[in-house]
Amino acid sequence: MSxxxxxxVKLRKVSGAGMMDCKNALKxxxxxxxxxxxxxxxxGKLIANKRADRDAAEGVALAKVTEDGKFGALVVLNCxxxxxxxxxxxxxxxxxxLNAALENKVESLEALKAIGLDGTAIEAQVTEQTGVTGEKLDLSYYKCIAGESVxxxxxxxxxxxTLVSFNKEGVAENVGKDVAMQIAAMAPLAIDQSAIPQAEIDKELEFAKEKYRKxxxxxxxxxxxxxxxxNKWYKDVTLLNQTYVKDGKISIKDFLKQNDPELTVTAFDRYTLNA
Structure with a gap:
């Protein structure tokens, strides 16, 4: 059959494989x-099996929100x-x-891998793309956040x-972006001290005691x-108490209040590769 x-071209579009690979497959x-x-x-499956023990530490971390700004997703695809x-x-x-995650408002990594993309489950497509790139690929991380503004x-x-959500609609673009960039730059552990597990607080207290005892x-x-x-540690690791990177005289909490006295952060997420 000719x-x-x-x-x-159609096979390349559907599979993502190179022109020669598509031509040989059709032949x-x-x-x-x-x-x-x-x-x-x-x-793709064969190459994936051969490279299963490889370290896929590179890749991309991408974040995006729906058009209404109320649902955001962050995905990490490794190579x-x-x-x-x-x-x-x-x-x-x-x-x-990432777009499929937003369109379906997926809530977990497992659910994301299972949804269809161009007629094939995303997990299977990742395996197929391993054959295209010749490298191990791994959809390793997914996080979604919903809020009045994300x-x-x-x-x-x-x-x-990063992703960050706020308790009010219509957050000024510069405010939202500055807080999202603050999270990227300063890697907070939590929004405020109330969100830090007591075990972490106890560990920090014991560390401080031992330090000053010595x-x-x-x-x-x-x-x-x-x-x-x-208390100094809280200032370093909690977002609202951190010093605003663009103005060393105020905290993020102060920065938000300057724009709206009732505005605050409700959730955030941050992912970095090669940390």
Whole structure:
């Protein structure tokens, strides 16, 4: 069975494989399109199995929100090398996954892998793309946030992305972006101290006590000194108490109040590759 250039182009569009790979697949399939597509998919599975033990530490971290700004998603698609991570086709594939997550308002990584994309489950498509790139690919991370206003930020290079939600609609663009960039730059652990697990607080207190004990501080003073150290730690690791990176004289909480006395952050997420 013969095939035309248009068949090769169509197969390339559907599979994402290179022109020569598509041409060879059609040749092996005697021009049968479905059979050729299956050949490419099987090739992807074979390469994926061979590279299963490889370290896929490179990739992209992307974040985006729905048009109404009330639902945001952050996805991380990994590969083996920075060369592939910077490839336009690889980034476009990650963007397709992200768009599918937004369109379906997916709530978990498992659910994201299961939804269909161009007629095939995303998890299977990731395996297929392994055959296209020749590298191990892994859809390793997914987070969604809903709120009255959700703002995304992707740091240049696609290695770091954040999402942040606010309690009110219509958050000024510069305010939302500045807070999202603050999260990217300062990597807070929580919105405020109430969101930090007590176990982490106790660990920090014990660390401070031991530190000052070794410095020779009186045992009777350790609790008070450690509490002071804890308060400084809160300022470093809680978003609302962090110093605003664009104005070292105020906190993020103050920055928000300057724009709206009732405005606050309700949730955030941050992911960085090669941390």
């Amino acid at each position: 095939f035309k250039t248009a068949d090769v 092996d399939a005697d021009g049968d399109f479905d059979k050729a597509l299956e050949i490419i998919r099987e090739k 083996e090398t920075d060369f592939v991570a910077k490839n336009e086709s690889f980034v476009a594939f990650a963007e397709k996954i 703002v995304p930020y992707i740091h240049p290079g696609n290695k770091l992305a 410095e020779g501080k009186p045992e009777a003073m350790l609790d008070k000194i450690a509490q002071g150290s804890l």
